[in-house]
Amino acid sequence: MTVNILFAAHADRWAQYETPLTEALDATGLGYDLRTDFAPDEVDYIVYAPNSAVQDFTPYKRLKAVMNLWAGVEGVVQNPTLTVPLTRMVDKEGLTQGMVEWVTGHVLRHHLEMDRHIVNPGHVWDHAPPPLSKDRPVTILGFGALGQACAAALLPLGFPVTGWSRSQKSMPGVTALSGADGLHAALGKAQIVVLLLPATPMTENTLNAQTLAMMPRGAVIINPGRGPLIDDTALLTALDSGQIDHATLDVFRVEPLPAEDPYWSHPKVTVTPHIASETRPDSASRVIAENIRRNEAGKGLLHLVDRSAGY
Numbered sequence: 001m002t003v004n005i006l007f008a009a010h011a012d013r014w015a016q017y018e019t020p021l022t023e024a025l026d027a028t029g030l031g032y033d034l035r036t037d038f039a040p041d042e043v044d045y046i047v048y049a050p051n052s053a054v055q056d057f058t059p060y061k062r063l064k065a066v067m068n069l070w071a072g073v074e075g076v077v078q079n080p081t082l083t084v085p086l087t088r089m090v091d092k093e094g095l096t097q098g099m100v101e102w103v104t105g106h107v108l109r110h111h112l113e114m115d116r117h118i119v120n121p122g123h124v125w126d127h128a129p130p131p132l133s134k135d136r137p138v139t140i141l142g143f144g145a146l147g148q149a150c151a152a153a154l155l156p157l158g159f160p161v162t163g164w165s166r167s168q169k170s171m172p173g174v175t176a177l178s179g180a181d182g183l184h185a186a187l188g189k190a191q192i193v194v195l196l197l198p199a200t201p202m203t204e205n206t207l208n209a210q211t212l213a214m215m216p217r218g219a220v221i222i223n224p225g226r227g228p229l230i231d232d233t234a235l236l237t238a239l240d241s242g243q244i245d246h247a248t249l250d251v252f253r254v255e256p257l258p259a260e261d262p263y264w265s266h267p268k269v270t271v272t273p274h275i276a277s278e279t280r281p282d283s284a285s286r287v288i289a290e291n292i293r294r295n296e297a298g299k300g301l302l303h304l305v306d307r308s309a310g311y
Helices: 013-028 092-111 114-118 145-157 179-188 209-214 232-241 281-296
Strands: 003-008 032-035 045-048 065-068 138-141 161-165 175-178 192-195 219-223 244-249 269-271
Touching (some): 003 281, 013 281, 065 281, 092 145, 092 244, 092 281, 138 145, 138 179, 175 179
Parallel strands (some): 003 032, 045 065, 161 175, 192 219, 219 244, 244 269
């Protein structure tokens, strides 16, 4: 029996994914047909990006699952026409490792106060050393797979790490907190805060005027998670007042970030163009192919999205 797989993403993605997906599916031993066009009632699986032309899933009568190419599913999870299982991209080889490297790099950049020396228009000979890592507490908001992987990279470097999540998690060496009281405690001692929460109605504006005020004066924010996690007006006010010393932002409510956005020109903001953890076609293709193989073998899908939680 042939499994029909529709690749439904932005047109330029097909050139990136056709070969690695074909190779990964060949390795499964499945009989399959992979295309960018099928009659809807012929499709068994959709490899999907939420910015594709497919927005109405109603015609896909024999569809078994939608396999999201991205870790974030906020662009599809609330689609009322999608009633089959939805999986998100969990790729330790590519996506997770990319996030760990980006987060670790920017935590070290802020910890070592590199900008003070790299961006030094006055040619100031500032000989003051930064503190050691043991004296620079880091809090990670969002302590799922990505948050725990980042913590595992920071712990051997000596950073005290606190992880906060909506539901209680645990990890050796990490102070794990949850709930509203836990958030206050997690922010209250954080000199560097890393945002790795999903975008849901419950997490929108997690950092707002009230929570920003909980942080030690002069703290730093690093956001490779989702743009709506931050109240932008509140953050700009906190930066201007000195409550927050710097914000390194990789994600925004509107992307690409408009040229007139104040983040571009703010002296205490670093903008990066949503590069913290891009999906890598080779490793992502292997994740998708293995998930289809599992499901066809009756073993069930991995990385299923909890519709009620939104991720």
